[in-house]
Amino acid sequence: MSEIVGVLPDLLEQTAIMLWMVALSLALGGIGGLVIGTGLTVTRRGGILQQPIVWWVLNVLVNTFRPIPFIILLAALQPVGRLVVGKGIGTEYAVFAIAIAATFGIARIVEQNLVALPAGVVEAARATGASPWRIIRTVIIPETLGPLVLGFTFAVIAIVDMSAVAGLVGGEGLGNWAVMYGYRQFDEVVTWSALIMVVIVVQLIQALGNWLARRIMRR
Amino acid sequence: MTSHIVLDRVSKRFPPAKRGGDEIVAVDDVSLAIEQGEVFGIIGYSGAGKSTLVRLINQLEPVTSGAITVGDVTISELRGKRLREQQTRIGMIFQRFNLLTSRTVAGNVAYPLEVIGVGRAERTRRVEELLEFVGLEGRADAYPEQLSGGQQQRVGIARALAANPQILLADEATSALDPETTAEVLDLLARVNRQLGVTIVVITHEMEVITRIADRVAVMDAGRVVETGLTYDVFTRPQTATAKRFVQTVVRALPEGDELARLRATHDGRFFTISFTDEGVSEARVFSALAKAGVDFNLVHGGVDDIQGRVYGLLTIAVRGEADAVARALDGIGSGVTVEEQR
Numbered sequence: 402m403s404e405i406v407g408v409l410p411d412l413l414e415q416t417a418i419m420l421w422m423v424a425l426s427l428a429l430g431g432i433g434g435l436v437i438g439t440g441l442t443v444t445r446r447g448g449i450l451q452q453p454i455v456w457w458v459l460n461v462l463v464n465t466f467r468p469i470p471f472i473i474l475l476a477a478l479q480p481v482g483r484l485v486v487g488k489g490i491g492t493e494y495a496v497f498a499i500a501i502a503a504t505f506g507i508a509r510i511v512e513q514n515l516v517a518l519p520a521g522v523v524e525a526a527r528a529t530g531a532s533p534w535r536i537i538r539t540v541i542i543p544e545t546l547g548p549l550v551l552g553f554t555f556a557v558i559a560i561v562d563m564s565a566v567a568g569l570v571g572g573e574g575l576g577n578w579a580v581m582y583g584y585r586q587f588d589e590v591v592t593w594s595a596l597i598m599v600v601i602v603v604q605l606i607q608a609l610g611n612w613l614a615r616r617i618m619r620r
Numbered sequence: 621m622t623s624h625i626v627l628d629r630v631s632k633r634f635p636p637a638k639r640g641g642d643e644i645v646a647v648d649d650v651s652l653a654i655e656q657g658e659v660f661g662i663i664g665y666s667g668a669g670k671s672t673l674v675r676l677i678n679q680l681e682p683v684t685s686g687a688i689t690v691g692d693v694t695i696s697e698l699r700g701k702r703l704r705e706q707q708t709r710i711g712m713i714f715q716r717f718n719l720l721t722s723r724t725v726a727g728n729v730a731y732p733l734e735v736i737g738v739g740r741a742e743r744t745r746r747v748e749e750l751l752e753f754v755g756l757e758g759r760a761d762a763y764p765e766q767l768s769g770g771q772q773q774r775v776g777i778a779r780a781l782a783a784n785p786q787i788l789l790a791d792e793a794t795s796a797l798d799p800e801t802t803a804e805v806l807d808l809l810a811r812v813n814r815q816l817g818v819t820i821v822v823i824t825h826e827m828e829v830i831t832r833i834a835d836r837v838a839v840m841d842a843g844r845v846v847e848t849g850l851t852y853d854v855f856t857r858p859q860t861a862t863a864k865r866f867v868q869t870v871v872r873a874l875p876e877g878d879e880l881a882r883l884r885a886t887h888d889g890r891f892f893t894i895s896f897t898d899e900g901v902s903e904a905r906v907f908s909a910l911a912k913a914g915v916d917f918n919l920v921h922g923g924v925d926d927i928q929g930r931v932y933g934l935l936t937i938a939v940r941g942e943a944d945a946v947a948r949a950l951d952g953i954g955s956g957v958t959v960e961e962q963r
Contacts, residue, residue, distance in 0.1 A: 522720060525718035525720075525776075526720075528707060528789075531704070531731075532701075539734070
């Protein structure tokens, strides 16, 4: 019991860092994913902004990044990180790398949800003379918001997973703490408290996502 | 008077579904003139190209060749912002209603008003007015899934009318509704036509829709318009096989083949078919004339239909009696009927 109390301050601090990393990379990757996923949807054949070349480029981009195991991407993006966030190590760089990975992962989730929207709804909006941009804002996104929230919830949990390997580049967070102080120092209390904390966080995020989606979809 | 909507040798071809396949000709060299303030029906089986045709009128699909003029604007030449501006003047309703599930009834009806930039206060006022017109007062805050199919289509109609269009396109607007609700929605469309003076183009595969509200009708088959005319004329004197098949779905046709054989087996006498249009002839007059002549007769097939409020009768009777008496009886019906013996 006293051992648990002993690790508690670190546990909470690292949990907070993890949540911060997750929130920031979700925000960045979420916006990027929404833009690319929407782009994939509207530029595809039969889309409201049909653009075969743009679609092809986006599609290749997503297909290139998505299969790369995150631990390799984290190492490979270091030079880019030095340009963008000024360094190729640390928590900030880890957030940058997660955001990139999340962008392409979320892009596919967004695309999958948007293409499932019945074409008739978009057609009805087109018939009123609405512009493509207005249709994206007022029809495509609002009509798919419920499934999108569930998709983002799914993505958050993938991001929690990615945040755990931030330690590879000297980033902090719950995962790094569990590896450094739990696994490497044979401290099972640290490993297990980190694990339990991750499970609790994931449960809460999923519950929040489900609740939000249910409210949006009114069921 | 110039026509409201003119299609001049319009064709629409879609690229083949797979490489090396055949091009799909959805609309094939169609010319039509739809007049201001009329209800124009386009009937055809699914795949006849009527849904594509109606999407050409508001340019949801660009034409492959030919020209479409709405009012004094050649809409088929327009692109981008100028096309969208014209589209705001054409309302459209759909088989599946296509309402926004993320918006309430009021939000759906307000949508076209937002598109044309109407302010919030004016939007609210207009939405209220429209919901009253379509008979949905008090349902402004409901969501589409809380409404019945007929109510959803009313919302669709209110939405289509929001921006005060001069044209309403109805794409199979009643095909997902039961007969009773269909009648209500058609009554509403008739009211839109009469009270608001909106030109309506109705696409359907249901003949009842045409007989109920269309002033004129075009029959489509395999991308072409094969017959056009006043609804009553097309119904009573269909010229093409396609038109005849449609007419038979609502207007009772002459008995043929097995049916005729069966009727002959159960009824004695000679079979005559009496057809009449609405020139002062009624079923009652036909029957009383026959009764007065003292011949024994039976109505074996047919009946009287109402097309656009006009009468169309097609009665097949079995008559027993001497040849002279029968001839006198049939003569006695008087003018305005066509009598033909079924041999």
